[in-house]
Amino acid sequence: MxxxxxxxxxxxxxxxxxxxxxxxxxxxxxxxxxxxxxxxxxxxxxxxxxxxxxxxxxxxxxxxxxxxxxxxxxxxxxxxxxxxxxxxxxxxxxxxxxxxxxxxxxxxxxxxxxxxxxxxxxxxxxxxxxxxxxxxxxxxxxxxxxxxxxxxSRKNEDNSEKNDTKGKEKKGEYIYTAPPGTYFEDSSLNDAFLLFLKVRQNNGDSLTKEQVQLLREELLSMSDKPEELTAIVKKSAMNGWKSFYPLKKARTRKTEAKGSKNRFNNFPQREYDFEEYEKQLLKKSQEGQKIVNE
Structure with missing residues (x-):
């Protein structure tokens, strides 16, 4: 066999x-x-x-x-x-x-x-x-x-750019007019990212495929929480920024109280020991009365 x-x-x-x-x-x-x-x-x-x-x-x-x-x-x-x-x-x-x-x-x-x-x-x-x-x-x-x-390969590459990416050429650069596929698994994050790219395009910015990938990697480095990443992208899109920036964490009342005790109208106030202050006043009063009697 x-x-x-x-x-x-x-x-x-x-x-x-x-x-x-x-x-x-x-x-x-x-x-x-x-x-x-x-x-x-x-x-x-x-x-x-x-x-x-x-x-x-x-x-x-x-x-x-x-x-x-x-x-x-x-x-x-x-x-x-x-x-x-x-x-x-x-x-x-x-x-x-x-x-x-x-x-x-x-x-x-x-x-x-x-x-x-x-x-x-x-x-x-x-x-x-x-x-x-x-x-x-x-x-x-x-x-x-x-x-x-x-x-x-060239024929397929050309067809891919025309049919899949829905992009166009401008000044030798590839511009994403309607980026294809899914950049992120979370739908809200993906929609926000597409909106950000659209805002960049409307502002006259040309983005190559490599630049879009770098933006994606930069965003992923900021957090592992989709909801936080979505907020970052939406803020950048709303302000017309060209990149992403971490969200500033709001200061809690507890933090403010710990960092600045006894504040009034946002101005630092003096700390007083009222018991000691009362003793000093009483002492001065007694000294003053002694002077008068003499």
Whole structure:
């Protein structure tokens, strides 16, 4: 009986400088060990299948159960991995596929030993250019429907800008007239952020996609509470500001009382020991009476 053709991989290479990677450091700083664990979990699932993983709406719940992790956190970490290009965001948005050029380069190195004897034909979602693709990897143009295929990447990019982002070009910059998608999971925060971008546009400000992303990251660094972030964005939009500023915490009565005792009409008042003051007055009165009697 012929041996069954091996599908996927049994192991994958993990570089010793994995934790030195800046993106991994930020991932760990923002989401702790859970973030790194989820990233490695997805890599295992990808290499177990081959060089990409196609997911569905149940993926987050399955991962949540496997890792005993909150499903909302799974979604947040996955969004971060896509935003930081640890996975190809364009391909994910178009086909719900998780992969990247780096993953596919490592995949080529992993299968080289067996592929030199029996070349592998990739079935789709191949991101590497012809120059980067090894000779033992055969890309079938009719099967490869990757949005980033070098042969049609420019066409897809142009269509994406026209149909998905609803933007327009002005003076060589990309302007968001009606930003697509969801920038934040919280609907109130997302609506406020879109309003802020609209106000910036109406004020004649040009925003590139990179600038919008930086604004989003700046906002997220100010708080982890959606309601507080929403208030920050609304205040910036109302005042026509170009950036975001933390909310000033209102001073409580208790704080004012502690910081400034005995204030009248907002002016500091003197502190008196009335018992001691009465003794001094009595003493002066007795001294005065003694002088009179003499």
């Amino acid at each position: 012929a041996r069954r053709k091996q599908e996927g991989n049994r192991f994958f290479r993990l570089d010793v400088d994995f934790f030195s990677d800046k993106k991994v450091k930020i991932l760990k700083a923002r989401y702790g060990a859970d973030g790194v664990t989820l990233y490695l979990y997805i890599l295992c699932e990808i290499y177990k299948a081959g060089y990409y993983l196609k997911i569905d709406e149940d993926f987050e719940f399955i991962v949540s159960d496997d890792l005993s992790m909150d499903s909302n956190k799974v979604k947040q970490v996955l969004n971060f991995l896509l935003e930081r290009s640890l996975f190809d965001n364009t391909l994910f948005q178009s086909d719900k596929v998780l992969t990247s050029a780096g993953i596919q380069r490592r995949y080529q190195a992993m299968v080289k030993a067996r592929a030199l004897k029996n070349p592998i034909t990739v079935e789709g979602f191949w991101l590497l250019s012809e120059e980067e693709t090894e000779t033992f990897i055969k890309v079938n143009p009719s099967l490869n429907n990757s949005e980033n295929n070098p042969d049609n």
